[in-house]
Amino acid sequence: MKTILLTFRKLKKNKTAASLGIAGLVVGLVCVVYIFFWVNDEASYDRFHTNIDRIFVVHAYLEGGTKKIDFRGCPPAVAPALKDEYPEVENTCRYLPGEYFEHLVSFGDKKSILKTAYADVSLFDIFSFPFVYGNKGNPDDPNQIILTQTVAARYFGDTDPVGKIVRFNNTTNLTVAGVVKDIPHNSSIQFDAVVPLQNLVALWGRNDILTTWYNNAFTTFGLLKSPAGFDKIASTITRRIQKEMPESTNFLRAYQFKNGYLYEQNNIRNVKIFSLIGLMVLLAATLNFINLTTARSTKQAKETGLRKSIGATRGNIIKLIYSDVAIICLLAFGAALLIAIAGLPFFNNLIGKQIGLSSLFSVAPLGIFILIYLCTVLLAGSYPAFFLSSFSVSETLRSGFHSVKNKGVLRNSLVITIFVVSIILFTSTLIITKQTLFLQKMDIGFNKEQLIYITLEGKLKERVKTLKEEIKRSPEVTSATATSFLPVVVGNNGEGWEWEGKDPNFKPLVTDWGTDEDMVKTLEARLIEGNYFSNDRQGIVINKAFAEVIGWDSFVGKTLSAYGQSHQIVGVIDNIQYNSLSETCRPMVIQQVGDWATRYLIIRVNTNQFDKTIKSISKICETIEPDFPVQYGFVNDEFAKLTKAEANLKKLVSIFSVFALIVLCLGLLGVVMFLTEQKTKEIGVRKCLGENVSSIVVKLIKPFVVSGLVASAIAIPATWYLMNRWLQNYTNRIDLDGWIFLFSIVISIAIAVATVSWQSWRAATRNPVEALKYE
Amino acid sequence: MIKLSNIDRYYQSKFQRSFVLKAVNLEIQQGEFVSIMGPSGAGKSTLLNIIGLLDEPSAGTYTFLGNDMLSLTEKKKIEYHRNAIGFIFQAFHLIEELTVYENIETPLVYKGVKSKERKAMVADLLDQFNMVAKKDLFPSQLSGGQQQLVAIARAIIGKPMLLLADEPTGNLHSDQGKQIMELLSGLNKEGMTIIQVTHSETNAMYGNRVIRLVDGIIREENVQPAFFIQPN
Incomplete structure (x- = not known):
């Protein structure tokens, strides 16, 4: 009880430093709690089955x-x-x-x-x-x-x-x-x-x-x-x-x-990525906390010395400091948990999960959470406890004692570590964003915009030709095509295609897609060779990937066979990317779709006023098949589902890197406040000797820029390694170029400089008399 | 009670030793009130710290009540701090986050005195120092003289035999200084051995023995009969 009281009194005394440190810790912990929620949810998949x-x-x-x-x-x-x-x-x-x-x-x-x-x-x-x-x-x-x-x-x-x-x-x-x-x-x-x-x-x-x-x-x-x-x-x-x-x-x-x-399904990859991020952010927040608590270590060292002189053992001191840290951390954990719970609906919404609190309040997650707490306390208390209790008493009690001299290295390394974490996360965010955009903007072989599709059921399937004619009559509709699958997800494939000169042991899996003759026109796909099939031009069309597998010079007029039937190739089409964007396109054969296999009607419209168009299309469908509700969708949306994993990852990593940047800013702010306070006298003397403000500001800011640069030197190879590993999952991938790294370093350091500038400026413009009077 | 012989304290740099104390021989009897004087940097505080077990000499021997003090374990030293030696400092060194009452109580907590007993002891002392009304204030709410009173109370609550005072009045104005010195003198009369470091001849007069330290060497010792002491 007494210790709690004492801790609160101390907090009150050092409001700014303490609140910056705790705020950083809370921000870091909120981040960790969310990562924990997320990882816990991933790890809980299917675990509810008793068998x-x-x-x-x-x-x-x-x-x-x-x-x-x-x-x-x-x-x-x-x-x-x-x-x-x-x-x-x-x-x-x-x-x-x-x-x-x-x-x-x-x-x-x-x-x-x-x-x-x-x-x-x-x-x-x-x-x-x-x-x-x-x-x-x-x-x-x-x-x-x-x-x-x-x-x-x-x-x-x-x-x-x-x-x-x-x-x-x-x-x-x-x-x-x-x-x-x-x-x-x-x-x-x-x-x-x-x-x-x-x-x-x-x-x-x-x-x-x-x-x-x-x-x-x-x-x-x-x-x-x-x-x-x-x-x-x-x-x-x-x-x-x-x-x-x-x-x-x-x-x-x-x-x-x-x-x-x-x-x-390799979801463990993201679990690993996020656990690592969680650890890094927690480390940064804890270091930041240590940094700000030891900023007042001169005073603390004196207190420690005094306590020793009146009979405290080193154990007493360590216990005192640890209980101090434990109480503050408990506060921070409580606050973080509350904030995280309050923000949970928002988080769920953002990442498209339904994480409930019930999953959190069971033995294993609570145990892990307590473990994280203990580790944080252990880490956050270690430095002050052992550093402070190591001073010789007579040294600390001498007037003019400063523990700061030998702390420069440590403080710098703490700042650098926080910088490293921020830069790694920030750069990764940029790279993941770039890769996601790359996938989303990749040439997929057709124009996915302004395509509406209808799922064909009942009589719509039987009378698809009538439906198509009716729909094409409306002025907003450019073209329409009936298909067995949507171009983004084609779920039918098999072995069994044979051609002249094929190695009999080579059995490639070929996707089978059925469309009518208007596919190329409707999807705006591209023919490389020959023509698309039509009523008076029967045959099959293969994609470029299949053409490359077969390896002939020209294809039109040649035949492939499957299960004893031969099919004449009438054209070769450029690859339409389907099923997965991360892999190269697989071989595909496109045939005239049979009636029983027709499942979709894809419609190209020339307007972005979809509501009206869909209404008129629905009306047509309902007159033909009143028994089934009309099911429609956008090819664009189906396509977006293919990059859902990346888009989610991007969202999560950007949230977490924002958290890390906040921790960094709070940390830097604390450090610069401490440093300017320490150097008040030096600044006063320098000004008396005629040094100008800008030169003083530069002197104050320079160490932060240097720390940022040193951190970059560590962060770049680490990020390069991590992101390169991540990108290895993609055949269609971006190259890691220097610009991304340069950009993120410049931004990180700029944020850091912006954070410390105001304080530095204030310190440098203070009246030197005031500064020198201060003791 | 205290016997220092041939105490050296030096810092070793690459080519030379710089001595803070050199061949100091000093004997202090129980009940004495000793003032150590000398210019800045003469080694006064170092000598005090060595006596108070906060620092160790580089060479020499030191016995306290006949016990060798230089081969003490950390644990034994803490025992001495808890039971035998009290400190007061020029800068008071009160713990800012603790109230007057809590500051005075702290040594007893370390000593392991039970809560009830602690209460009685602190109350007694507060009474004796006329500070009962101030027991719940924080150090920053007190004047310098009052802070030093609290510091003295804290130093003597464990009933030490030896009180070490490092310029106890250095941060105080003369009236407050006088009050503190009279208090120390009173404690001495009750039997407490006191060693103080001071710059002030006046304050030195409260003691019965003056040791002058110059450049780490004892230059002069004069023992004054107690009846010569005439403050002011």
């Missing part, structure tokens, strides 16, 4: 093309085989993600498009999605549906909907078997509704769809009887497909589900 340690995933990869290609899923026959052949496996489930299928589900006049997952109902045995109403239903009955709570409420309010019949896709009737609690946001399995996998047979119109050893679309989960069984599966599963089809180059691999989000 988490026993779940594994099997996926396929292709070898035999230009490079190894990973799939998220594997053939549907793998799951039953696993259950039959491995006694370790208790259950399996095949799953087609809800993000892939949007279906109309209606109940009476209530209609909604739901993200619908297709899955074996064992999904609910393996994973922890607790039922609010009903249960997983009868595993052999395909005509059932399971909804999430929010979605069910949309149709049925708060009543128990089990047994109610909904209309699915306007084609089938399904019985509601159960309602599960809403899925936590930190789940990698997301859906609005789940229907039994058997419904795929009707959707895709093929009977063998669930028994084939082809088709890597099925995410395959397995539940082990005990976690120990995983190793056997991982080591023996690889060539399972080859047992059925010895010539296949499709191999299997298993991983533990708990590693899926962080390691398989």
